[in-house]
Amino acid sequence: MKSGNRIKHTFRLPPDISRQLAEFAIRKRATQASIVEAAIASFLSPDGSERMEAAVTRRLDRLTKQNERLEFQIEVTNEALALFVRFWLTANPPMPDLAMAAAQAQGKERYEGFVQALARKLETGARFSEGIRKA
Known part of the structure; x- marks a missing residue:
């Protein structure tokens, strides 16, 4: 059946996916049909995998930068501690028994x-x- 520029499809979803779709539609204030249409268009899009790869690459780059900042902070902490211990050992003579x-x-x-x-x-x-x- 055709209605305007649209063709009606009937299909079944597992209950958990149907519930997730309904909840998502409520949260986004959109119709379930528009969400299904967008999901299918995205899935069938030839550049969908490229977009996904680009998103994963951006996320990995962000994680790499965060990791580098953590490494720097750990290095600074380790060097500060080592310098303090060396200074403390140099400046404090052993104590009598x-x-x-x-x-x-x-x-x-x-x-x-x-x-x-x-x-x-x-x-x-x-x-x-x-x-x-x-x-």
């Missing part, structure tokens, strides 16, 4: 304070690395 127990107790207390401050910073504060990205 008599003072070791008191120093370990004080170190444990200071470390717990550090961990609490770090937790607060991670929960609420701006990250140090954000300043690195802007520089």
Whole structure:
């Protein structure tokens, strides 16, 4: 049957796809027929696979750039930590055995304070690395 420039088709969909189609149509405020028409046109389009490949390539490029930023931040963190440890070991002479127990107790207390401050910073504060990205 022809109606205007359109030919009527009747086909069956599995219940889950039919439900998804109906929900999508409601969300997009479009008819189910227009969505099916667009999907079929896209599927049958000769450049559909090229568009898909281009979209995947753009996504991979974006992920690669994000990965490179992460690698840079990790490298900066590792170098900063290594520099701090080297400086700390160079500037702090070994402690006599008599003072070791008191120093370990004080170190444990200071470390717990550090961990609490770090937790607060991670929960609420701006990250140090954000300043690195802007520089």
